[in-house]
Amino acid sequence: MGAPIIEIVDVGKSFGGRTGPTEALRAVSLSVDAGEFISIIGPSGCGKSTLLRIVGDLVEPTSGVARVNGKSARQARLDRDYGIVFQTPVLYDWRTVLENVQLPLELAGRPRQERDARPLALLRLVGLEAFRGHFPWQLSGGMQQRVSIARALALNPSILLMDEPFGALDEMTRERLNLELLQVWSASAATALFVTHSIAEAVFLSSRVVVMSPRPGTIDRIVDIDLPRPRLDKIRAQPRFFELVTTVRESLREDPALAAGDDAGRAI
């Protein structure tokens, strides 16, 4: 096995505040190999989004280090190794769908020809080629998020960071987009880091599910998902799928802070 593509070593993060610092993450270590799809799951406040943002060099760790592609996270960001998808689509209202997907290529100063061809191919991939001239407000939430995924892949990033991308969508749209995401992702060469609240979503998508617990955020357990790929919707009905969902749920339950079952119980 080659060197890990993402290496998180002993990362801690504290946020300053009026009532003193809050410890968001403590001693988190994780190695991710190229081509993996890793989900990070945990209740609100477990620092999973912070961890994702540390990998993407959007947040500085207080201690420890995140290395990506053998470089510092900062260097990886400057080399444009990342594609990122947020919980909200974060499309620029004044740009058409096509222009939104073109943005990363514009920023990177790519040649005109690539700026025209690549976004169109990506929009075709997410089934929105016909909407290229629309403005974001003319699209449903699910469609907007597909545009956002296309934009994240515009520069063919080696790392795809997703921060609860389907958290605001209804269950049916979410399941359909899970399927689409897998198609799009397997067509790319990206390694995916995916933050979610949903146990079923994490199990369906991932090669490994990282279970975190809060206050301070630590990794409780990593569950290997040995379901075969390509994963189709029918896999959701298989006994092994349920077993894995149960394993993940129990890992979440083991946390005494969650014994009352706030987020974890409802997440599926």
Added chain:
Amino acid sequence: MVWEGGKALFAIPGYKLPHLHEILGDFLREGAGGERWFSIMAQNAGYTALESLIGFTLGGLTGLVLAIGFTHSRLLERGLLPYVVASQTVPVLAIAPMVVVWLGTSWFSKAVIAAYLTFFPVTINMARGLRAIDPDALALMRALAATSRQVFVKLRFPASLPYLFTALRISATASVIGAIVGELPVGSRFGMGVVIINAAQYYNWRPANLWAAILVSALIGIAFYHAVVLLERRVTGWRPSAPAI
């Protein structure tokens, strides 16, 4: 109808509220030089409109530069903002004669006074717009390793355009007021301010003249406002609902 009805109902005499036909008739009256008044009004209105436009542009640009400066430097904001605010607490009527004394009675001094009323709303609103950016939109730019210039050109500026246009609507009418006030001090020879001053002096003799001048001045302001709205529709056409008049 409201006008004439009110006049009849409350028995308002002609010197307080002339008949509409008298006001409109005033435009056809011959002035001292033999010219009809609509032509005199049109020339002066054109003069005032030009001053307002120059002042509006000048003030808009000043406001923009200040707002951009403020969002880039808290220190600059802390140092300058109190003066910017203080400048607006001084009545423009007091400022106008001084500016005319400093800069002369040419169009330029009027444009400066118009700019004086224009820059403030633009500064305040634009500074807010440039700051009111979705944190994730900024995080996206950072993740894509955008330069600060790219962040400004491709995110901050376009995102704050609705704020800019809100300010420009306010400024559009204010700039006309500024230009007219700038024409009031002694020495000015053209513009609606001059027409208004003269009409006011002869009010007892021919009240309709002042009313006609007010009408024309209002029309300039309204025209300016609508020009801004039109521009706004064109520039921010991507927005879901065209902003209401």
